[in-house]
Amino acid sequence: MATDEEAPQRPKRLTRAESKARTRELLLDAAAETFARKGYAGASVEEIAESAGFSIGALYSNFGGKQELFLALLESRASDRIAEAAQLIDGRQPDGTAAAGLGKLLIETADEDVAFESLRAEFWLYAVRNPESMATFAERVGESRDALTGVIARLLEGQGRGTDYPLQSISTVVIALFHGLVQLRRIDPGFVSEDLFERTLACLFTEATMTGVQLPGPSAEQSGSGENADD
Amino acid sequence: MATDEEAPQRPKRLTRAESKARTRELLLDAAAETFARKGYAGASVEEIAESAGFSIGALYSNFGGKQELFLALLESRASDRIAEAAQLIDGRQPDGTAAAGLGKLLIETADEDVAFESLRAEFWLYAVRNPESMATFAERVGESRDALTGVIARLLEGQGRGTDYPLQSISTVVIALFHGLVQLRRIDPGFVSEDLFERTLACLFTEATMTGVQLPGPSAEQSGSGENADD
DNA sequence: GTCTATATTTTGATAGAC
DNA sequence: GTCTATCAAAATATAGAC
Known part of the structure; x- marks a missing residue:
């Protein structure tokens, strides 16, 4: 044997x-x-x-x-669900479906998945307090933003308007708004109505398509992941 | 004696x-x-x-x-500087000064006053984890939002358009965006250009004035400080 | 590769001097 | 009202059995 x-x-x-x-x-x-x-x-x-x-x-x-x-x-786990969700939405109808889907995601995240935003806050605080780890966190956030940027690009393309200049600025605003609103809704659901995110996104996208994407940031270019000012 | x-x-x-x-x-x-x-x-x-x-x-x-x-x-210290700053701005010229001032405040907060957003994150995490303290935090946040709402109301009034319906939704979005962008800029300044906040605010306010404040939230009314869904 | 037992350090909180 | 000294509990990390 x-x-x-x-x-x-x-x-x-x-x-x-x-x-x-x-x-x-x-x-x-x-x-x-x-x-x-x-x-x-x-x-x-x-x-x-x-x-x-x-x-x-x-x-x-x-x-x-x-x-x-x-x-x-x-x-291994600091990637942002808003980018993942956006990619799932990707390829859908070019009407308001995307904004509605993200709006629903926000409410679910705020009301049901308590751990998600708390853990992200812990990541953020840890990175702020331990600058040597900030690059790693910034990498994950940058990946999420880039993924979301791609989705938005295809979305606006489907609507027939410019998809060039400041799309990264738009996705940055979407991500900031998402987390800011999730936090506010956990403070008090009355602060953030169920359709606030969707409506604001619609406003941003409408402005984006109507003005040929002239809203945020054609002046200063956005680097993929710039330097941290900490260490 | x-x-x-x-x-x-x-x-x-x-x-x-x-x-x-x-x-x-x-x-x-x-x-x-x-x-x-x-x-x-x-x-x-x-x-x-x-x-x-x-x-x-x-x-x-x-x-x-x-x-x-x-x-x-x-x-005693959980009030939001964005509301305080907005009140200082209050009474200024009705052009883009307000948005520019808030944009400058965001960059200063993100780049210079590290403690502010960290302490707010600590307040948020503590309240999420100790729901009995959430009402207190929600009160402070609500006060700040109401103050900002007043400033925005006078601002839009000065521009000659509707100042009624969903102004609280607008100030909620402004606050969420402010904190979300401050956090992102501390992760990597390259994510949030110096004029991103100002430009986005201009977009929101433009849309607000052009559509007669039709953007976010005329469907669900916003209560001053609703109930918490925690305890 | 995982568990049990423990050494070391640090913490929140208290008691009593002044 | 504030300081010094100290207790008891809890934490990180390690050592050795299996």
């Missing part, structure tokens, strides 16, 4: 590496939930580990520590 | 109550700075007290503890 160190590559269960990778993912899931609920400083590694169904030792076996775990989360 | 317990009401130096009030204010200042820099959970009462030039005991003599100190800060 061969020892069990030679052949068991078949899916008898899980490879050692696969098992470790799964543990890593479960720990990242638990970390996302716990950091969102308690904050970076307020969450303990013990709570994260237990919430994932593991011990502290398992966490330290997979990550260097609390900070490294948070940074791994920042790198 | 009269004992020194009877007459010394004259401004020999500071009354006992005045001295205590001054200590309170200094502690609140230090708390604002420290909570902004380290976060609620990350800041220690020792650091706050020392930063104010007092001992831990003095802090506990003036506040019930860390949580009570933070809540006192939330109640």
Whole structure:
């Protein structure tokens, strides 16, 4: 008989590496939930580990520590759902469907997925306080903005008007407005009616198409990801 | 001779109550700075007290503890500078001065006053995680929005168009956009050009005046401060 | 690779001197 | 009213068993 160190590559269960990778993912899931609920400083590694169904030792076996775990989360999970959702919308009818879809996304995010905006706020605060990690966060945000820019470009194209100059400015405004309104609606739903985002987007896009995209920012060019002024 | 317990009401130096009030204010200042820099959970009462030039005991003599100190800060310092600035702008020329002034405020806030948006993020996260304090935060935000609404009303009035229906929606959008853009510019100044806010505001106001304020939200009415959906 | 037990440090909060 | 000294709890991180 061969020892069990030679052949068991078949899916008898899980490879050692696969098992470790799964543990890593479960720990990242638990970390996302716990950091969102308690904050970076307020969450303990013990709570994260237990919430994932593991011990502290398992966490330290997979990550260097609390900070490294948070940074791994920042790198792997800091992309913005507004860009993902916009890409799903991409290819739809060129009428108001897109704005309506984003409006619905905002209400769902504010009312149901409490963790999302909290975790993003934690990412932002951590990056502001630890400038060496800001580049990573900026990268993720930039990717999301670029994805959204592409969607908006095809959208305006479908409406038959200019798609050139300051589209990145438009997507920046959309992202800023999205997060700002999500936060305000969590403060008080009465502040942000269910159709406020959709209506504002319609206003922005109308102005964009009517003036040939003349609204925000043809003066100063937008770089893909500029330098940070922190460190 | 009269004992020194009877007459010394004259401004020999500071009354006992005045001295205590001054200590309170200094502690609140230090708390604002420290909570902004380290976060609620990350800041220690020792650091706050020392930063104010007092001992831990003095802090506990003036506040019930860390949580009570933070809540006192939330109640006394959570108003929004965008509303204050708008009121300063109030009464100016009815041309683009207002939008330009707010645009300048955004760049200054993002680039120079790091603590402001960080502390607001801490207020938001604390209130999201401690729903019993959300009403207080919502009150401050509502006051700021109402102040801004008044300024916008007089502004549009000066431009000669409708000032009635959804002005609160407009100020809500302005506030959301302000904070969203401040956050994005701190992530990467290249994301938010210096005139993006001003241009977007001009777009919104133009649309507002041209359509007779038809843009956001004539369908759902906005209550002054509605109920929170948390507790 | 994961768990249990523990060393070390730090924190919020309190007691008593002045 | 403020300071100094200190307690008790909780946290990060590590060491060694399995």
